[in-house]
Structure formats: C-alpha cells, structure tokens
Amino acid sequence: QSALTQPASVSGSPGQSITISCTGTSGDVGSYNLVSWYQQHPDKAPKLMIYEDTKRPSGVSNRFSGSKSDNTASLTISGLQAEDEADYYCCSYAGSSTWVFGGGTKLTVL
Amino acid sequence: QVQLQESGPGLVKPLETLSLTCAVSGYSITSGYNWGWIRQAPGKGLEWIGSKFHSGSPYYNPSLKSRVTISLDTSKNQFSLRLSSVTAADTAIYYCARAHSWYYLDRWGQGTLVTVSS
Numbered sequence: 001q002s003a004l005t006q007p008a009s010v011s012g013s014p015g016q017s018i019t020i021s022c023t024g025t026s027g028d029v030g031s032y033n034l035v036s037w038y039q040q041h042p043d044k045a046p047k048l049m050i051y052e053d054t055k056r057p058s059g060v061s062n063r064f065s066g067s068k069s070d071n072t073a074s075l076t077i078s079g080l081q082a083e084d085e086a087d088y089y090c091c092s093y094a095g096s097s098t099w100v101f102g103g104g105t106k107l108t109v110l
Numbered sequence: 111q112v113q114l115q116e117s118g119p120g121l122v123k124p125l126e127t128l129s130l131t132c133a134v135s136g137y138s139i140t141s142g143y144n145w146g147w148i149r150q151a152p153g154k155g156l157e158w159i160g161s162k163f164h165s166g167s168p169y170y171n172p173s174l175k176s177r178v179t180i181s182l183d184t185s186k187n188q189f190s191l192r193l194s195s196v197t198a199a200d201t202a203i204y205y206c207a208r209a210h211s212w213y214y215l216d217r218w219g220q221g222t223l224v225t226v227s228s
Contacts, residue, residue, distance in 0.1 A: 001171070001172055001173070003155070034212060034213055034214075036213070036214040036215070038156075038215070045205060045218040045219065045220055045221055046156065046205070046215075046218055047218075048214055048215060048216050051210075051213055051214035051216075052213055052214070057216070089155060089156050091156070091158075091214075091215070093212040093213075097161075097169040097212070098158070098169065098171065098172065099158040099161075099212065100158065101148075101155060101156040101157060101158060102155065103155045104154075104155040104156070
C-alpha cells in the first residue's frame with residue numbers, strides 16, 4: 001500500500017484557479033469513487049472539502065470542486081483567496097478495508 | 111454538535127506502548143459510523159492507522175497491523191488506540207476521527223502530540 005502521489009507545492013495569485021492532482025493506482029483511486037480531499041491550516045486538524053470524488057459537504061465554498069479520470073483525482077480551487085493557503089491532502093479507499101492518503105500539497109497564495 | 115477529543119501521555123519511552131483515548135460528545139458511537147485514528151509525523155503527511163465500526167472487527171494499516179489495537183468503550187462513549195513497541199518514528203500528532211463507512215472522515219479531534227523519547 002503506497003501513498004498517493006501529490007505535487008509538493010502549488011501556487012497561484014488571488015482570483016486565479018489552481019488544480020492539485022492526486023495519482024494512485026487501479027487498486028485504489030481507479031477502482032472506487034471514494035476519493036476525499038482535506039484542507040489543513042497550520043496547527044489545525046484537517047477539514048473535509050470534497051468526498052466521493054466530486055461531492056462538496058454543506059458549508060464548503062463552491063469554489064472547491066473535485067474530479068477524477070482513471071487513476072488520478074484532482075481538486076480545483078477557483079477564485080483563489082488568501083484564506084485558501086493551506087496544505088491539501090487526498091485520501092482514497094484502497095480496498096480490503098484500508099485507506100491511503102496522499103503526501104500532501106502546500107498551496108501558496110501569492 | 112459532534113466533538114472528538116484526544117487524551118493521553120505526551121511522552122512515551124522507546125519500546126513501550128502508546129495509549130490514547132478519544133472521547134466523543136454529541137453522538138453515540140453505537141449509533142453507527144466508523145471510528146479511526148490518523149497520525150502526522152512532524153512536517154510530514156497524514157497516515158491512516160486504523161478504524162473500527164461500532165460493531166465488528168477493527169481494520170488496520172498493513173504497515174502497523176502487528177503493533178496496533180483499536181477498541182471501543184461504549185459505556186464511556188470513547189475509543190482507544192494502543193501502539194506497542196514504539197520508536198522515534200512513531201513520534202507524531204495523533205488524530206481521532208469519525209468516518210462515514212469508507213467514504214470520508216467528517217469529524218476530527220484537535221490532535222495530540224506524542225513524542226517517543228527516553
């Protein structure tokens with residue numbers, strides 16, 4: 001069970017859109033519609049932003065959206081705001097009653 | 111409102127057993143859902159440790175399976191983590207969380223730092 005692959009960092013200016021990728025395998029991301037995304041600000045607990053690949057929990061801004069193609073899931077944030085600066089983690093069900101996380105991506109708002 | 115709160119020693123000696131408890135308020139752990147533990151080593155990413163539904167066997171990360179035990183105490187509405195034979199590599203912030211089956215983790219505790227050191 002290997003960690004999902006995310007870029008270490010991404011950046012964008014306020015108002016722009018950015019996309020964070022999350023690459024797994026046919027045994028996890030590619031097999032189930034069970035990718036979730038979490039936002040983590042420094043010294044805070046993670047917060048659910050996207051679940052089941054594309055769904056957004058109540059209370060999460062519609063500037064956040066999720067998608068998936070084959071073994072790669074993506075999180076897109078549109079209309080970047082300073083408050084979006086945080087670490088983002090993807091997570092996928094990996095079969096056999098296990099989960100696997102991505103290594104995390106640091107988003108910098110320039 | 112559902113709240114989770116971790117508690118336990120912040121310092122554990124090498125080769126000893128790490129024990130943490132997660133107290134749940136605002137929801138009965140017997141009503142459903144999956145209760146789990148996730149950790150984050152300093153400056154590193156998240157790692158799923160294991161989970162347990164309100165009934166049935168627990169499930170563990172294969173890389174930690176031989177050392178981990180997760181159990182539920184329904185009388186106190188809390189669940190626990192035990193990690194044996196710890197080393198410095200087990201130093202991390204440990205989070206407890208509630209999950210909707212294997213779909214997602216929707217409620218997290220604030221996390222507790224555990225340092226393994228003599």
